[in-house]
Ligand code: ATP
């Protein structure tokens with residue numbers, strides 16, 4: 001690619017609508033442009049990276065027996081109604097106005113449609129079908145450039161099997177393929193598992209990267225690899241110690257004391273000596289939740305304990321149930337179900353609300369004073385806590401999902417009537433898995449992990465070009481000639497090259513662009529060195545520069561590989 005004639009519109013300034021490094025750098029390096037909220041065009045340089053990533057994905061998918069499809073993005077709505085997913089996607093799905101069509105946000109329905117009546121004998125399986133194709137989702141808040149778009153490229157794969165064991169095997173193949181793909185792309189990632197524990201067909205794992213631009217919060221243990229979404233991450237923080245002697249219960253007048261911090265300040269106590277109360281309505285009945293100090297209730301964990309309908313009580317309900325407002329509520333004398341976090345299991349000498357405004361109670365002993373109290377892990381885990389699996393500490397941070405592997409089971413086959421006949425002539429729904437990777441996201445996440453103040457730092461596997469060849473003064477004949485010769489010779493030797501042959505750009509401008517675009521190796525052809533038969537090589541990742549004899553360039557490049 002010759003920069004003099006290529007469309008690589010680099011920007012010097014940081015675009016005002018971009019906040020995160022990958023978004024800024026993809027815009028500045030002329031790889032993408034925004035067309036509308038969450039809608040981006042990939043320009044030639046950016047699309048080259050998409051193609052490189054797609055090729056890595058293809059190779060790994062083909063290696064596990066995947067067969068590549070290309071499905072329509074425009075789908076008849078009735079196919080999605082058969083699986084109740086028009087409703088499930090709700091506003092996230094784009095609908096076409098003048099036809100009963102939708103724009104596909106994923107492709108389980110269409111793949112199952114193709115399997116139906118064709119993959120009909122146990123002999124026709126296993127199958128792994130995939131595609132790399134555009135998806136449409138009406139994301140409420142598109143952000144981070146291509147990281148969360150309303151139109152994006154996804155590799156989606158689907159497995160079709162006759163038994164749950166075979167589904168396990170297909171799932172494991174994808175797990176391996178995904179690790180290979182992300183390793184080859186040079187990404188630092190970790191895997192978050194989520195198993196609902198239901199029999200077969202529900203296991204899923206997410207491949208994630210750490211990033212402040214992420215919208216998921218995860219708990220991760222560097223030491224043993226434990227990783228879980230914060231919504232389900234197990235907290236095993238040490239329990240409050242039970243004091244040897246339990247005091248008697250007593251009332252304390254606490255005028256205007258509403259929060260745990262105010263209570264601690266007022267009584268000169270530690271927050272661990274307090275039990276905070278929250279009232280939820282579960283299937284119409286109140287449940288009191290007790291947490292240690294300012295610990296927050298993890299509503300996902302609570303939801304898993306209390307299945308059914310659950311919501312925080314409204315202020316009027318609080319008054320009716322407890323006789324007090326939020327800030328003065330506690331377990332003593334309260335009827336109904338009481339659940340406390342494991343951290344305050346069997347605690348004594350605690351302070352809590354008195355169910356009377358402006359009063360608290362001290363000397364509470366859960367074992368003695370609160371009958372039928374139940375204990376569960378209800379906390380939102382925090383950085384620095386002990387790992388649930390090993391002795392190291394947990395780090396909590398934001399992360400982005402790169403890929404997802406999921407044992408679907410028979411949901412889609414049942415919805416669309418995709419059955420097969422087994423060895424005994426019996427009919428069953430096909431057992432499926434689904435496996436996605438956000439291709440644009442892989443690119444953006446790579447940049448999130450590989451940049452400096454000057455620009456992107458590509459490493460060989462994803463670099464759009466191996467070498468950025470810079471001719472400094474392209475009005476000088478000898479430089480033009482050397483650049484043109486090198487441009488061809490390097491390509492003949494298997495290197496992909498971008499040549500900065502612009503006549504009107506200054507040296508500083510060219511250097512800045514080369515650092516911004518970030519190819520792994522820069523070769524600078526300048527007058528001073530060339531007069532001595534030499535050129536300069538610079539490694540983008542380390543900024544290391546060396547002057548090399550033109551005659552020894554290829555040996556030098558081999559060393560660098
Ligand atoms: P998220 O939680 O980030 O919305 P998801 O759970 O909706 O992701 P899946 O439906 O599993 O994602 O899609 C598979 C992959 O597609 C994701 O792992 C992600 O890499 C990518 N992806 C999903 N939504 C978007 C989007 N709006 N923009 C870009 N990539 C996306």
Ligand code: MG
Nearest residue numbers: 092137139148
């Ligand atoms: Mg989503």
